[in-house]
Amino acid sequence: MSRHIEPVSPVAVLTTRGVPFRLHExxxxxxxxxxxxxxxxxxxxxxxxxAFSTRDDRIVLAAVPGPAKVHYAALAVLVGVRRADLRPSTPEVLAGLGMEPGGISPIPTLSDHDGLVMVFDESVPSLGPIFCGSGSAHQTIEVGADALVGLWKEPLLGVITAPPNRTAP
Known part of the structure; x- marks a missing residue:
């Protein structure tokens, strides 16, 4: 039996955890x-x-530097699924995370991470202060990249960006 878990806003997560940030409208x-x-x-x-959904009902959040493209095959390998099993999450799935298209956040919004997989490109933790999604398309959060990665219990880190000048498969 599945249970409904109410999402918490990314701003509330940062505030509760004492992580310094700025919210931009x-x-x-x-x-x-x-x-x-x-x-x-x-x-x-x-x-x-x-955000991606898998055939086994997991939600995969993949965070990469803004100018980069996701290398979908590399992401699938890291998550342990076939590339064909990764599909973009629907607006309904995003709403279940407390997010909307254009505002997908790499900040954990569910207290129970079962079925939620966070993958960071290995370059993200060293980026310093960064801008990222807030859950809303009209707000952006500025936060330290290392603090952002530290919010997750067991994030996956790996090379999930496509090489420059090449289209991601």
């Missing part, structure tokens, strides 16, 4: 182009998070 941003045109954030100092 802006017009809704669903893409990197929206961020470039609607904010003055340095994309090179950002971490974008994509």
């Amino acid at each position: 802006h017009s809704p941003a669903l893409t990197v182009a929206d961020l470039r045109s609607g904010t003055d954030f340095c994309i090179e100092r950002s971490v974008k998070t994509l």
Whole structure:
């Protein structure tokens, strides 16, 4: 029997855990182009998070540096599934995490992480202060990358970015 777990906002998680951060308000941003045109954030100092669902009902959050592309095959190997078993999460799945498209956050919003897998590209912890999703498309969180990774009990770290100048498989 599955139980419903109410998500906690990323801001509440950071506040409760005593992690220093800044919350930035802006017009809704669903893409990197929206961020470039609607904010003055340095994309090179950002971490974008994509959400995937697997056939075995896990949710995979993959966080990579903002300008990078996810290497889907490498992500699948790290998570232990076939590439074909990773599919973009639906808005309904995101809502269950307390998030919306354009605001996917790499901050744990569920107290029970069963079925939730967080994967960081190995470069993320050393990025210093970064901008990341807040759960909402009109807010961005600025936080230390190492503190962000430290919020997770057992995050996976690996090379999940596609090489430059090559399309991710």
